Amino acid sequence: MSFSFFKPLRPKTPQDVAKTIKDSLMALDTKTVAEVKALEKAMEEVEKNFATMRCMLSGDGEVEPNMDQVLQLAVEICKEDVLDLFINKLPILGWEARKDLVHCWSILLKQKVDSINCCVQYIEKHFELLDFLVVCYDNKEIALNCGNMLRECIKFPTLAKYILESPSFVLFFKFLELPNFDVVSDAFSTFKDLLTKHGTIVSQYLTAHYDEFFDLYEKLLTSSNYVTRRQSLKLLSEFLLEPPNSNIMKRCIQEVRYLKVMMMLLKDSSKNIQISAFHIFKVFVANPNKPGEVKLILAKNHEKLLDLLQNLSGKGADDEQFDEDKELTMKEIQRVSRLPNLAR
Template sequence: MRARFSIVFAHGIGCEVVFSVPALEEVEKNISSLRLLISGDGEIEPNQEQVLQITLEICKEDVISLFVQNLPSLGWGVRKDLVHCWCILLRQKVDETYCCVQYIENHLELLDFLVGCYKNLDIALNCGNMLRECIKYPTLTKYILESGSFELFFEYVELPNFDIASDALNTFKDLLTKHETVVAEFLSSHYEQFFELYSRLLSSANYVTRRQAMKFLSEFLLEAPNSQIMKRYIVEVRFLNIMINLLKDSSKNIRLCAFHVFKVFVANPNKPRCIIEALLDKRRELLKLLHNLPTSKGDDELDEEKDLIIQEIQKLA
């Protein structure tokens, strides 16, 4: 296997190669052949023993690194084939070990490289697909969360290119939802840093960013595995004030998502005095906002929740 790829990735380790036309043609042919070998052609299934042997050789000969680091030099079609191969290779288990995942664990700089590729318009979506495949494995997720690269996602979700920003948001969500234990440990030790950055998204001037960030937060905090994070979040006045501001947003969808987080601040039976005082200070404004909260016809559950929160605010003292 190394012999087949050494021709086209002759100087690939640690640098980007500018391929000549013949070399690019050789790359396309080799990657296309690899895809056929490990995924079949739709009629003939791949030979699983051969797939495992190829996987082992690819790891042994550092071809995984060559794939990643030379991705920017490849054309659209071959990048698509390479991403397809990447996803298949990472899922191969040899002797109870995902050898490609293990290879990446020993070459974690590849993950930093893939995250950084969101800045490259040509390959951002390819790298997003490759990253999301990596995020299926807890050790790789843990590394990305705890690396300096993770903070880049707070920039990427606001990129002017809508497709790339949306893809980055999907990767960001996967990082925070695929592995409950890993995420809980990360947020426990990086709580202040994470929510400071996240609050900026909720206050973004970009409507799409603001809406997506509010929607995800309302889903994330209310998930049972995140109950401890939620309990910590809803005793802080600074976050209550963010929700109150979002209840005033011009977007109906943002106001509704904000309500689902705001209601937890109010319904908390163990509200600290600082939260009670903040609610009392803005009681008249809040009651007006809640009475004017848009609801859909027949949404009885939301109407009931709204009425309960109004009653809770009215009886505060």
């Protein structure tokens, strides 16, 4: 039974709402066939209570939310450990309840008591909840709900930092190769936020986990899945070109293995991938401190590279800048190809 048209009565207090939500979620622990009817009733209660919570947090379309009640509800939800129940019961919730929960989640995380986000602070004391949300990407029924909730968490530096440094982070490299297009797209959105929202934190993570991260990332760039190749290449150019990651970029363009990956992607059947690869490839070429191995690869392959670049064109309004970059890149490749004594 859906309560999508249920209009909840305004509760007496936020304490009442938090307590009834907790009780109804805990009633979902039914395990036997004999208790199926009781489970159905409990699920109806959860939907009803979530609708009440949503009304208190964001109003009912006629009456605006009372901000004192909103804040108090966030406090009570933390006090009653309801945040824990929200996440751990997520896999068994119905569609309507999950929709209301995702809507309420972002509102709850923003509530501050004495300048402290109380729900964020709760999660900081229960980081395993973030790991649970990440793992839930493996469940296509709730993957998009979990993705929305994770991206709200990632807005906060401490939560983003934990996910990056958690063993569960490497699961994203698996999720980005899943066959379900909607799940992969959502996982990429979350992955992108993790790598772009907090520059300094990301730079520290990449510095400490450089080899592990780029070994895994290289597999995305060479994936047989077109969407995975394109999205990962586009994202790579975005976070590597961020100022906090300049040292990571300098390290990356010293390595022949990544130069070879970009050269391979320049030959991709997709023009979009070719263009994205060029924007990273040109940084290898423009590097004034190219190591000998990089110069040697460019020199040995200069004819093929020049042919590839000659036939590569930009898109729309960026054509002029693209052509200028391409011309400079080709000139540098030609210069390197004429250098004496490259081979050792």
